[in-house]
Amino acid sequence: MKTSIATVSLSGNLTGKLAAIAGAGFDGIEIFEQDFIASDHSPAEVGQMVRDHGLEITLFQPFRDFEGLPEPYRARAFARAARKFELMNQLGTDLMLVCSSTHPAAMGGIDRMAQDFRDLGDLAARYDVRVGFEALCWGRFVNDHRDAWEVVRRADHPHVGLILDSFHTLARRIDPDTIRAIPGDRIFFVQLADAPAIDMDLLYWSRHFRNMPGEGDLDVTRFMRAILATGYAGPLSLEIFNDQFRSGLPRLVAQDGHRSLIGVLDRARRAEPALSVDLPPFPAPAPVEQVEFIEFATSQTDAGDLETLLRSAGFEPAGRHVSKPVSLWRQGGANLLVNTDSTGFAHTSYVAHGTTVSEIGLRVADAQAGHDRGVALMAQSHQQDAGAGELAIPAIRGIGGSVIRFLDSASDLGNIWEVDFRLSGPGPFPGAGITGIDHIAQTMAYDEMLSASLFYTEIFDAQKAPMVDVIDPDGLVRSQAVRTGRMRVTLNGAETRRTLAGRFIEESLGASVQHIAFASDDLFVTARALAARGFPILRIGANYYADVEARFGLDPALTERMRAANIMYDEDAGGQFFQLYSLARPDGFFFEVVQRQGNYAGYGAPNAPFRIAAQKRTARPAGMPRH
Numbered sequence: 001m002k003t004s005i006a007t008v009s010l011s012g013n014l015t016g017k018l019a020a021i022a023g024a025g026f027d028g029i030e031i032f033e034q035d036f037i038a039s040d041h042s043p044a045e046v047g048q049m050v051r052d053h054g055l056e057i058t059l060f061q062p063f064r065d066f067e068g069l070p071e072p073y074r075a076r077a078f079a080r081a082a083r084k085f086e087l088m089n090q091l092g093t094d095l096m097l098v099c100s101s102t103h104p105a106a107m108g109g110i111d112r113m114a115q116d117f118r119d120l121g122d123l124a125a126r127y128d129v130r131v132g133f134e135a136l137c138w139g140r141f142v143n144d145h146r147d148a149w150e151v152v153r154r155a156d157h158p159h160v161g162l163i164l165d166s167f168h169t170l171a172r173r174i175d176p177d178t179i180r181a182i183p184g185d186r187i188f189f190v191q192l193a194d195a196p197a198i199d200m201d202l203l204y205w206s207r208h209f210r211n212m213p214g215e216g217d218l219d220v221t222r223f224m225r226a227i228l229a230t231g232y233a234g235p236l237s238l239e240i241f242n243d244q245f246r247s248g249l250p251r252l253v254a255q256d257g258h259r260s261l262i263g264v265l266d267r268a269r270r271a272e273p274a275l276s277v278d279l280p281p282f283p284a285p286a287p288v289e290q291v292e293f294i295e296f297a298t299s300q301t302d303a304g305d306l307e308t309l310l311r312s313a314g315f316e317p318a319g320r321h322v323s324k325p326v327s328l329w330r331q332g333g334a335n336l337l338v339n340t341d342s343t344g345f346a347h348t349s350y351v352a353h354g355t356t357v358s359e360i361g362l363r364v365a366d367a368q369a370g371h372d373r374g375v376a377l378m379a380q381s382h383q384q385d386a387g388a389g390e391l392a393i394p395a396i397r398g399i400g401g402s403v404i405r406f407l408d409s410a411s412d413l414g415n416i417w418e419v420d421f422r423l424s425g426p427g428p429f430p431g432a433g434i435t436g437i438d439h440i441a442q443t444m445a446y447d448e449m450l451s452a453s454l455f456y457t458e459i460f461d462a463q464k465a466p467m468v469d470v471i472d473p474d475g476l477v478r479s480q481a482v483r484t485g486r487m488r489v490t491l492n493g494a495e496t497r498r499t500l501a502g503r504f505i506e507e508s509l510g511a512s513v514q515h516i517a518f519a520s521d522d523l524f525v526t527a528r529a530l531a532a533r534g535f536p537i538l539r540i541g542a543n544y545y546a547d548v549e550a551r552f553g554l555d556p557a558l559t560e561r562m563r564a565a566n567i568m569y570d571e572d573a574g575g576q577f578f579q580l581y582s583l584a585r586p587d588g589f590f591f592e593v594v595q596r597q598g599n600y601a602g603y604g605a606p607n608a609p610f611r612i613a614a615q616k617r618t619a620r621p622a623g624m625p626r627h
């Protein structure tokens, strides 16, 4: 199946867009007339530029306000169409999109519109081009693909077909299965776009908030299945009007687009195996069974600070890598690695970001399959030489440049600790009652959040929670939780540098993991053990406890215990949640320890404003040197 993307989906000039689109693996582009007009090249030159990038022009668009007009508008619309057909001949494209009219003089009338299209088909035939009719969901008379299809059916002309756009169908909540009754060869073109579920004016929603399939809340997979069920074999094209993408890096937006297309086709074929989908086979998405380890890259000099922090959190050294300067720190089911290698990927990460999380090891059912699915979905395979007798652990590059390694219990990879490490000490150590890793918080610029959540939801069997606002005293941070099996990740998008999250991005030069939240079965016991070990607990003020007691009607004795231990509280329909924090390191990195009771599903977002304010009060003043 040919893939395509509308030039309007990317930022920059046409040359830059073409390079990004070709680089991401697309076969073609929809050329937006504006992009062509804005370019200083002749139509023939633009056509050649596109083909020089190995691309074709799958569609020329949009042609507006055509059908149902009285004279003299009608004649003018045909004269305009003739000019565009000439242009299309020079560009080297044979399909034009006509979107349904919003013209104030338009009269509607199904047979009048069908007659207009039959005449347009005759004109198109003279130029050896075709036209496709698309129902804009805000069109005056035609705003439903079923009506557009009826116009096309009645026009009954080989040069006139239907164009379907998932946004227009799904935004109006039209059942996409109604597409299954349309003959696939009468569908000339298919556009795909998703969008977040926001209640707003259709036109405004469409022009500003569309996003890639899988990034929003529309059921694009069901739409896709219906398209495939018709036997449609033309291009699948992304048409994404999005304010962020208009200023984003074209290469990344194009890559995410291609990833989303592969993802939606894969979901369609898994949901409906009878469909024929032109996509090579690759492994199904799988959940994460366990976060097996988190690795920090640091240096000999800086390792001391980190190890002091780990010790105060109840971790103990439990082994060393057989050949590399990597130590294993353990507590309960949490394994942390401290890598002081002065060569290789860890060192590169350290040089780029300072002490930083450089790798995350994930246990899945089949490690090779996890890696191969990632690569099929355009993740970069990460290779690093393993020493003799050591495990070759499949890995991909994750978000923010870190590495994700895949382990499983079905192969030798299940013995990573026995094979690659020399374990020491009797263990298990008493520790502070930390039992494992509850979640990993990754920070990024706000406009990278969609890309990051797409990474997880396409490669893993993952679910997104609704986005929540985290109020930093100096700006808003959006937080998107993603869960795959037993791995929870929160993606935090900072809009300004003054937030704690924004400062972390700046100070760590774009590192990704800003905090790790450990799990405890009894946070009060853990808090006492942490205090005894000198863990730098974040102090929470009395005002907070007065409010939380009133808000949830808590037993004052419980509030008093929480206050004494600097434990914060939240609850939802499923259960209760206790959490405590460390002070933030100068670069903004910190630890959290949480206790979930029942089926509490959140992350304590209502507490964030108070926690962040406290962390900012206790952090070193901005502008002080890092080291």
Ligand SMILES: O=C(O)c1ccc(O)c(O)c1
Residues within 6 Å of the ligand: 061, 062, 097, 099, 134, 136, 165, 191, 206, 207, 239
């Ligand atoms: O917003 C618009 O006008 C517009 C134009 C062309 C399209 O294909 C579309 O889906 C929307």
Ligand SMILES: [Mg+2]
Residues within 6 Å of the ligand: 134, 165, 191, 239
């Ligand atoms: Mg469209």
